[in-house]
Amino acid sequence: MNIHRITYNPKEESCSLYFIGCNFRCTACYWKQIYGRVDFKKLRFLALDETIEILRPVSPKRVCIISGEPRACDEFDRLPKALFDVFGCEVRLMTNGYLLPSIEGLGHASVSLKAFSEEVHKRYTGRSNRTTFENFRYIHQKGIDLSASSVLIPDHIGKDEIVKIAQFIASVDTDIPYRIIGYMPVDGLSFRRPSCEELEEAADAAGKYLRKVVFSSPQEHDYTGIRDLFTNHLRK
Numbered sequence: 001m002n003i004h005r006i007t008y009n010p011k012e013e014s015c016s017l018y019f020i021g022c023n024f025r026c027t028a029c030y031w032k033q034i035y036g037r038v039d040f041k042k043l044r045f046l047a048l049d050e051t052i053e054i055l056r057p058v059s060p061k062r063v064c065i066i067s068g069e070p071r072a073c074d075e076f077d078r079l080p081k082a083l084f085d086v087f088g089c090e091v092r093l094m095t096n097g098y099l100l101p102s103i104e105g106l107g108h109a110s111v112s113l114k115a116f117s118e119e120v121h122k123r124y125t126g127r128s129n130r131t132t133f134e135n136f137r138y139i140h141q142k143g144i145d146l147s148a149s150s151v152l153i154p155d156h157i158g159k160d161e162i163v164k165i166a167q168f169i170a171s172v173d174t175d176i177p178y179r180i181i182g183y184m185p186v187d188g189l190s191f192r193r194p195s196c197e198e199l200e201e202a203a204d205a206a207g208k209y210l211r212k213v214v215f216s217s218p219q220e221h222d223y224t225g226i227r228d229l230f231t232n233h234l235r236k
Contacts, residue, residue: 006228082105090107
């Protein structure tokens with residue numbers, strides 16, 4: 001698998017598995033700053049059995065599969081069940097919804113819905129959103145706890161797109177939680193951060209279709225106490 005980092009939060013007894021690379025090419029993505037400096041041939045990636053052995057000493061109560069997107073392979077497909085079988089932990093998947101593992105063992109999926117309009121989605125990610133929407137419905141049909149999020153990028157993915165996404169989510173289930181996140185500016189890119197008023201307006205509009213809508217501005221996280229169990233040190 002293309003896991004390049006594993007972190008552990010002792011306070012939460014939670015581990016995060018970080019994948020590198022992505023099946024989307026989002027024009028406003030932060031990782032554009034990182035990928036250009038990475039020699040992928042020099043990275044060491046972890047196999048499933050290595051991942052389990054690295055996690056075993058801390059025996060996490062929760063494992064989050066986050067960051068980037070996994071490559072399609074048998075080990076990724078078996079990952080949620082393997083984690084659950086070994087640790088009895090909650091397994092959470094954060095994904096763009098384009099590629100899913102087997103849902104056996106999966107406790108929660110948080111799907112980032114980039115845009116509703118096919119043209120906008122292709123322009124932003126380079127791919128159709130059809131597979132993402134089909135997988136979103138599939139997760140819900142299988143009874144997996146599900147939430148959704150979108151990034152509000154003024155003049156690019158704005159309130160109108162957010163409303164269309166909210167309408168899609170409502171067509172699946174009006175109780176699915178939806179978070180609208182304000183875009184965080186990336187050096188070298190011209191996209192701007194939305195104002196609090198713009199976020200609130202988008203959330204109010206989405207709230208006409210969904211019961212659980214929140215919004216937030218990106219902010220620095222407190223990583224105090226979080227330690228690496230495995231890393232390739234990409235940010236040196």
